[in-house]
Structures are given as C-alpha cells and as structure tokens.
Amino acid sequence: MQSTKKNFLTSFIIFFLLLINSHAVFANKINSLHPCKNLVFYFHDIIYNGHNAHNATSAIVGEPAWGNKTILASKNHFGNLIAFDDPITLDNNLHSTQVGRAQGFYLYDKKDIFTSWLGFSFVFNSTEHRGSINFAGADPLMNKTRDISVIGGTGNFFMARGVATLMTDAFEGEVYFRLRVDIKLYECWR
Numbered sequence: 001m002q003s004t005k006k007n008f009l010t011s012f013i014i015f016f017l018l019l020i021n022s023h024a025v026f027a028n029k030i031n032s033l034h035p036c037k038n039l040v041f042y043f044h045d046i047i048y049n050g051h052n053a054h055n056a057t058s059a060i061v062g063e064p065a066w067g068n069k070t071i072l073a074s075k076n077h078f079g080n081l082i083a084f085d086d087p088i089t090l091d092n093n094l095h096s097t098q099v100g101r102a103q104g105f106y107l108y109d110k111k112d113i114f115t116s117w118l119g120f121s122f123v124f125n126s127t128e129h130r131g132s133i134n135f136a137g138a139d140p141l142m143n144k145t146r147d148i149s150v151i152g153g154t155g156n157f158f159m160a161r162g163v164a165t166l167m168t169d170a171f172e173g174e175v176y177f178r179l180r181v182d183i184k185l186y187e188c189w190r
C-alpha cells in the first residue's frame with residue numbers, strides 16, 4: 001500500500017518536472033522572436049595587392065595551384081584564403097574612430113559563382129564595448145544581404161547568439177571593400 005503511494009508520488013513529481021521543462025523550452029522559443037540586442041557596425045578591408053603593404057589590412061595566405069599570393073585567383077577566386085585584421089567603425093567612414101578589429105579569414109569556396117565562407121571575431125576594446133563576438137557562415141557575395149551566425153561571445157557579449165546580416169556597403173575593385181553588419185542577438189546574458 002505504502003509503496004503504491006510512493007510510486008504515485010514519484011510519477012507525479014516526474015510529470016511535474018517534465019511540465020516545467022517543456023514550459024521552459026516553449027518560453028525560450030517565444031523569447032527568441034525578439035532580439036535582446038541590436039547593433040550596427042562597419043568594417044573595412046584593404047587587400048594587399050603587391051603595392052600597399054603599409055596600408056593593407058588583409059592578405060592572401062592560401063591559393064590554388066593556378067594562383068599566387070599577390071593577385072586573387074581566376075575562377076571566382078576559388079581556393080583563395082584571406083586573413084584579415086580590419087578596423088571596425090560605427091559609421092561608414094574608414095577614418096572614423098575605431099571601436100575594435102574584425103579578425104579572422106574568408107575562403108572563396110565555389111568555382112562557378114562568387115561566394116566565400118567567413119570565420120571571424122569582432123574584438124572590441126572601447127569604452128562602450130569590451131569583449132568579442134564570434135561569427136561563422138556562408139557569404140554568397142552577389143546577394144544584396146547575407147545572413148551569417150553569431151555563434152558566441154565573451155565579455156559584454158558573454159555566450160551571445162544570434163544572426164548578423166551583412167551588406168556590401170562599398171567596394172573599389174579588388175583593393176577595398178566595406179561591409180555593414182547588422183547584428184541581432186537572440187540570447188543575451190550581459
């Protein structure tokens with residue numbers, strides 16, 4: 001008799017815990033419809049072209065057999081890997097005060113169209129933002145806007161997650177481009 005009572009109580013508690021848990025998952029989904037933080041930045045990439053070593057913020061570090069490290073390869077730059085350390089600004093002016101650096105790489109990864117894969121961090125060191133935001137994802141460059149993932153962060157952006165919408169704001173041949181980054185965080189802990 002006593003044991004049946006105990007069993008009943010145990011299953012009731014388990015049922016109750018499951019209920020709380022499913023409610024938490026549900027609540028999380030509802031919350032995720034609204035960004036908890038919305039940030040806009042620009043970053044500026046000056047690609048080394050054989051003549052601008054002092055000014056360049058990025059360089060080809062890998063190339064296919066038919067290419068070299070001075071000029072981006074033919075076939076939509078397929079196989080070129082570029083390392084960068086680009087200034088981040090709050091507006092579209094290259095000469096505005098830097099709030100941090102965009103650091104990482106892009107890899108041109110398709111022969112027949114112009115597209116790349118991005119893996120980089122925003123490393124902040126300003127009075128307004130400290131810490132980093134980490135990004136990864138496919139960047140089909142011909143699209144007006146491209147979404148990549150915010151996969152994490154540190155400091156002010158501790159464990160952040162969300163989506164960043166990239167837009168090519170300007171480009172000058174194959175020497176300079178500027179991206180506008182519209183960040184929507186759906187998980188904020190700070």
Ligand SMILES: *[C@@H]1O[C@H](CO)[C@@H](O)[C@H](O)[C@H]1NC(C)=O
Pocket residue numbers: 046052055172175176
């Ligand atoms: C550095 O690059 C920028 C962007 O292309 C350009 O406006 C500027 O004239 C360059 N400066 C030098 C010294 O090459």
Ligand SMILES: *[C@@H]1O[C@H](CO)[C@@H](O)[C@H](O)[C@H]1NC(C)=O
Pocket residue numbers: 067068069070071
């Ligand atoms: C690199 O490749 C480009 C285009 O194919 C060529 O014009 C240039 O001379 C090459 N540079 C070197 C240093 O091999």
Ligand SMILES: *[C@@H]1O[C@H](CO)[C@@H](O)[C@H](O)[C@H]1NC(C)=O
Pocket residue numbers: 125
């Ligand atoms: C961040 O900025 C402070 C103050 O300007 C400076 O002392 C510090 O070295 C910087 N840290 C990094 C990692 O750039």
Ligand SMILES: *[C@@H]1O[C@H](CO)[C@@H](O)[C@H](O)[C@H]1NC(C)=O
Pocket residue numbers: 140143145146147
């Ligand atoms: C890029 O544009 C194409 C054609 O407009 C579209 O089908 C595709 O979903 C877009 N990709 C991204 C990642 O936005």
